[in-house]
Amino acid sequence: MTTGTTDPFAYHAPTTVREASQALSRYRGDAKLLAGGHSLIPMMKLRIASPQAIVDLRNVEGLRGITENDDGSITIGAMTTYYELITSDVINSKACAIAEAASEVADTQVRNWGTIGGSLAHADPAGDLPAVAVALGMEINSASARSSRSIASDRFFRGYLETALRPNEVLTGVTVPAQDEGSGCAYVKLANKASHYAIVGVAASVTVDGGGVCTAARIGITGAGPHAVRSRRAERILVGKELTENVIDRAAQRGGAELAGMFNDDVHASAEYREAMTQVYTARAVTRAAACAMG
């Protein structure tokens, strides 16, 4: 039995992304980046994770903050905390689902330290932010010592705790594309009462035209399967129609259809329940997003 002590490790606190990436390369996959630490440190204390080295990103320049760009997109630094997201005027007015998801994460203390970059890079299957990243069509920005690139959020989450990041890449931030006129978004969640992680969490983003017809929709689902997914089959039912209760219910029945046969099944919820709740929460997320869009 452990006494809440991690295995020993070497500690590095570089000041540039380049140095951080080099440190990752040096340890050949046996180093972990440390952002807020609220997923990693508990795993290390239970000795489920025992990296040889910790590369702390807290001193790295330029990883923090929320910027509204000229084209209406928003760039969020990887080290931006949940609390900063919740209290950002830009986020609340332009991409409120991010703030809604951030305010559902764990608790006051965790939100003070947990970061958007950490959440996405860790890719916990029940994390809240991944669903929103998918629904808002975020670009995930990453860099290594030599190059940088952007990864579309619906191609970013690859498996259980697995992302498209290469071993020496640092997630530097995300870009939230400009949301069209008439857009609304929302995040809703059925929480695990013990961990507060999502048993099922659904983020939705919809755009409606002047006649009330849905012109675009994106739905991101977390908690239900091995990783966050986009529910295109539900989206397709919404687009081109007025978002009536009936239409939303029909779409919701396809919510998470992509996860058929892959729904998580554990002591907290059966696969059958997760599947049913994915549908219920898809309806709730779309309903709220639509209300917001028609504001």
Add this chain to the structure above:
Amino acid sequence: MNVEVTITVNGTAHRLSVPPRTLLSTLLRDELDLTGTHVGCDTSSCGACTVLVDGDATKSCTMFAAQADGSSVTTVEGLASNGELHPIQEAFREKHGLQCGFCTPGMMITAVQILERNPSPSEAEIRSGLRGNLCRCTGYHNIVAAVQHAAANSGGD
């Protein structure tokens, strides 16, 4: 190899050399002998270890001491000043917001954060704000009352 940590705790500056795996809670308790910060779990769940790091409520068992390098930390021992109890301490006593007292330091620190950000929180906001602090004795009833009392006494309503 040890890491050097410069840290101000309850107004006093310290410079320490500790193994990297030293948690902030361990540094406070074992190096600085500030045992008012309690450790009640190993999964970042219970909140008994909560302290303020640069003003932010923080689970000190979920932070390496190295991460707090250069920070200013307030523990329960630093809440009172000049022999005067902090209003939240007064409120916890007045409203019987503690029984065994083990969760109390972390609970009060989180309450300080809640009130600092929202001087007149609703009951629901208090309950949601305290979600990361577990108490098994009080059923939270009197803890919520204590936070409301402190809010009223500090000019919130």
Add this chain to the structure above:
Amino acid sequence: MTTDTLIGQEVTRVEDQALITGRGQYVDDLRLPGLLHLALVRSPYGHAKINRIDVSAAANAPGVVSVFTGADLAEQLGSLPAGWVLIPEQTGGEPMATPDHPPLAIEKVRYVGDAVAAVVASSPAAASDAVALVDVDYEPLPAVTDAEQATMEGAPEIHEGVANNKSFDWTVAAGDYDAAAAEADVVVKERIVNQRLIPNPMEPRGIMADYNAGTEQLTIWTSTQIPHLVRLLFALVTGHPEHKVRVIAPDVGGGFGCKLYLYAEEVIVGIIAKQLEKPVKWIESRTENYVATTHGRDHIADAEICGTSDGIVTGLKVHVYANLGGYLSTFAPAIPTILFGLMLGGCYKFENLSCTVAGVFTNTTPVDAYRGAGRPEATYVVERMMERYAHEIGRDVIGVRRRNFIRPFRRGHDMPIGVTYDSGNYQGALGAALDMFDYQAFRQEQRDARREGKLLGVGFSTYIEICGMAPSAVAGALGAGAGLWESSTVRVHPTGTVTVFTGTSPHGQGHETTLAQITSSRLGIPMENVEVVHGDTERHQFGTGTFGSRSLAVGGEALMMSLDKVIEKAKEIAAHEMGVDAKQVVFENGTFYVEDIQEREIPWGDVALGAYWAKNLPDGLEPGLEAVSFFDPQNFTWPFGTHIAVVEIDEMTGETSLVRYVAIDDVGNVINPMIVDGMVHGGIAQGAGQALQEAAVYSDDGQLLTGSMMDYAVPTAEDMPSFETGRTVTPTIVNSLGAKGAGETGTIAASPAIVNAAVDALKHLGVTHLNMPLSAEKMWRTIQDAKEARRARRSAAARRGN
């Protein structure tokens, strides 16, 4: 000012100053020079044979001082005791099976978490690192975790020679249930599962021991509710003389029953400190706590209630499989038997009762008392079955209860089962609760809500419990291995200040305040002139400890006795000083005087000083002013009350929340209402936690699937509403304070009230019972199934109609 000035007052607590400023001293806060740290190697298997333990790598690891296995210490460690051995008269003549419980497992491990070796090192981290280096060769064996399955043919044998894994089959009965059932209009049966819980005091356990080889004095600091019993049992188990052991319970961060035993670690740490002649500390991590500290509940009950079609209950029959876990914990056998079976009469008149309990070993963490301990399980069966019966006969749950209540009584009521309730007014408590809760208005609200797709339900619990543990002779006759009296010493100092020593051992209950209130009121001195000392076997003579809501009803009365003795002696001294007979002296508000002789007054402090100065004492009177008392009550105490819960269920998701809670408790006279209310609140939250969200779940091979706070849902502030509490007052006749005990009422009452409310919310769908916890998925599934069944019924009816 009267002598009772502080009795019944909401005095803020004297304990708080230290606790709110970070000056509490819990075991982990204590330091000694040269302190070593101990960590335990624990079994990852539910059931396995130990072939070999290789400690060499661990022993050579940096910082490691020593590694011990069970075989190394077999002689010194002994076997942990069974502190309550049920009597053969109640176990069908068969002696209860009490297999050995080695503190460090030697041949076999019997649950995940069973300790097999101890590593001692210079730091907690070094000890923890070396644990992973102890190489244990296990041979996994088939495991069983369910108590019913463990009794079946072919189940793995956990303890050699214990047939069907049964420690006992315990029986108690009154009247003739079978005859009553045969004559009854209605018999309702239900399987009622009371799931396993993890107590979760916020401070996990911790132990530090220090040995002086020169004096052979062993000092053990431990987070316990029973320091004196730990010392006694430690001495019996290890052979280290009792008078050379000092046990100290410093600040203790909650207990709720799970710190009420002699634990393996107390023996291990104590003996290793003695062996190494060095101070040693062990601090339990939370994850470790989940497997190494006792669990609670875990009953599978098959219940039957019978009665007339117009609402008169005539009998109750219950068979229980009680899960004891891998070994017998100290008081484990008493919990599902004495504290369960004797409570099945509830506050009702029915006379036919049959109860059988199989105590079963399984490959799980040992199960023992958890807040309420037996009474919540009993109350859950009784109150659930009362509502089940009321629904069956189509009558209102309140009316049926009223019809079956025992009439109010003040001086004892004999129950068919053989116990005597002290005083009760069950109608009174129900009436008071209904005054706070508008039942008719709720029923209207419920109908309106249902039309809007919102499911609301109300549930009741008109509970009674047994506490104030209590008559030693009765407990002894039923198998207790220790007396259940309590002791006090009142030491008056020459300046008139007072130190009160109590054998109770608080861990959040505020005894330092409550006992000081009593002392201050009786002696007419300010509270700040009273110090209450507890939790140290060296400072106070033998005491029993704090559990079973006994501290005021038994410990408080022991204090009253010592105060009376001190006052009597002080009166003699004062009378001598005044030149009158002691019988003429009145003591009031801290002053001794004689009626009608105003100028002859002597203040308390002068008498105290006189007692020690001793220059003018009556002939033959010893100097000094101190009294010792032991109180052994003639009966238990029996608090009762009515709790009302309202739940709301999201029909789409099954999410169930507690939206309103009204509690009327009758705990007799109250010394400090603020403290009593606080305990009621906490108790309700624990009962609500069980009803709504807590469950310890094992896999079939004995892995605890809810092994951390990330998986086991201890309620948060967000999960609970504010509580509406009130009291009726029916003093007990068992002690002069009239106090019954208030520590467990909330937990005992809450879970049936909440489950009854959830069943009420789904009654229109044909739901008659729900097992705890009322998790969202379970509720969703229940609603789905009920709707499906209703559809099937309707289409069948439609077909018949065609």
